[in-house]
Amino acid sequence: MATGLKAVRTARGWSQDRLIYEMRRFAEQRLLDIASAASLKTYISEWENDRRTITDRYAAILRPLLGVTDDELRGVVDDEQELQADGYADLLSQIDAAGSLSESMVPSFLAQTELLRTMDRQMGATGLVDQMNGHLAAMEEALTFAVLPGARRPIATALAGASTLAAWQALDAGAVDRAWRRYELAKRAAQDAESPLYLAHAMGEQAYVLADAGRPQLAVELVRDAQRTQPERQSPRLRAWLAAAESELCAAAGPEMELAAHSALERAIKLLPDDGEVRDADMLSIFLNTSHLARWRGNVLAKLGDASAMEELYVSLDSADESFVRANSGLYCDLAQAHLARGELDDARSHLQTARLLANRTGSVRHRRRIEMLTGRL
Template sequence: MTVTHRVPLLAPSALAQARTSRRWSQYTAAKEYARAAAELNIPAAEPDSLRNSISRWERGEHAPDEHTRQVLRRLYNLTDEELGFTSRPRLAVTEDTAELAARLASAARVDVALIGTFDQQTHALRLQDRTFGAATLLDQMSAHIRQIQGHLDHSMTPAIRVGLARVLADAGALAGWQALDAGATRRAWKHFNRARNAALEAGAPILLAHAIGEQAYALLESSDPHGALDAIRHAAALGSHPPLLTAWLAAAEGEFAAASGNTAEALRAFDRAQKFLPADNTDESLPFLSLNDAHLTRWRGSALARLGNPEAVDDLTRALDTIDQGSFVRALTGLHTDLATAHAVAGDRDQARTHIRVARSLAAQIGSQRLLRRLDRILLPGATGQDL
């Protein structure tokens, strides 16, 4: 009798997993790589040659150089660590001591003006994120977080530490939301924890509530709506928050209640959000929140769509007519995704397909893996699965 010995298969590399999670062949990845390289003004080989290079990178036969890593980070919206690239070797003891001294000296030069500059940089990244998505901002956001965290880790002046911690709480929550949208849930969780710790050091309950509120979405993405509901209620109970933040927390509670299948709780929460939403919904102390009647209507419609409520289509259609489509592209993408869901539940196959096509195109532009996954889960009337 002949005995056949099976050769154990090697687990796919992180780089290969990044590609297959997007359902790309190596040739498709090569074409997308060329597009990302062009955006970064980095030369790229022809697709056939690139496909061979991608195969060698994924098998670990050849290590990508820094320019190649930059393109791969843009392509997959993942960090070097998530792509499986090794970090630089540890420094020798004498070099390590010299580096610590340099970092301490650098942190000692941080003043109130520089903290203000970091704050402005965070807001500039936030505005870009709303319009273009996180895919183009990974390197900038990572460098921004590292710089602030590095100064905080090495600063010994209490007032400066508090200022840096406040900025880091805001930047960390933004980075967490970007990672969550990119489908990098573990990275998002780390950023949200960073934001929470920074908010605690800064003694800033508003920033802490916001960080917890956004982290709750990681629980929702991990199929734990009840945990998300508990987290958002904890955030709301942290103190007396400004009306705009109170409205935002209530609307998030409404979304999580809807995801938990509780229609009555969801509607009560959205009524509470409407009650607290100020007429002047611009609060300079809350630059990370953008909530007005149009956004709240969209949010309520999204929750109703989850519940299969026929009112969802009306709410979402009104929101589509009033939302700033140029400045809030991710919100617009989510709106079309919600409309597709609502029309599918209502049995309107043609309208659902129309909104799916628009949403899919927008989600691809901004690199939103979260919304692309939601689109994949929509079941069209009369179909057994997505049939676009």
């Protein structure tokens, strides 16, 4: 089984020639000096066949270009890092520093997560891998040396939110193993933070990994288990989000779960607070208002082949926030699927073209896979 550069290149659907083209374009845009196309052809062949080591100079180009970590790029399987501490003095120094983080550094951690979330929403995740890895590593290091619960909880809460974001970014980039591990990190952090909100949200998003992997029934069970995770402590908007996620996953599971999909969707509509807010005050990673839920309803109906999906989706398109580039790519995919169900191939083709442009803009491997699947039905 291929690992390293060859694996991530082929997963992205790029030939070696395409990778060369993208590397040179990336370098030109940033005024970087790299080898000629002919030399790069030789380098890539040698990198992929373990005859040459990828230098840090080229790794710094390939990581954001392909949306992978350094270990994934180089094919490192075991990425465990040993704790480096030089005796008791160093240990106590790190513990003392961590003790003050809840008051000084946690707001900075949260602000950095928010910045990365905004950049991801507008530009995609592929160019943020290094920043996100460094961000998570800093919080994990802080949590490792935070001793008392009062110091650990705020750091763990920040880590849970950032890890869930990192996991969704990895899933979107096609790095399934990294996505799964990030969700496991988010769940452990949420448990350390004693936060059923973050735990349930991580479980709900992790269910999409199972659905994408071809285990929709298991995905439905996981998101239902998330809803049973101390529901009395979950916010109404989170409960609505989980119900909507259950509805989408039921729709993806096939016709036998159509009634369950409709039932979960109705539950989501009833649970969503009518407060005019877009984000959950208790959990800023949840974006959900009536417009978002209407778009989600259109997505579910399109997956079910329901003719009423069309009206919902076009209404959502009129009110779509252009800064949600990845979400809008999904919306155009939903429209294409709805038109395909009605045999309107020209309309479906037009929407898929727009969806492809948006997916390419964000580097979304996940959306490109769906686009190719729908294109195959034209």
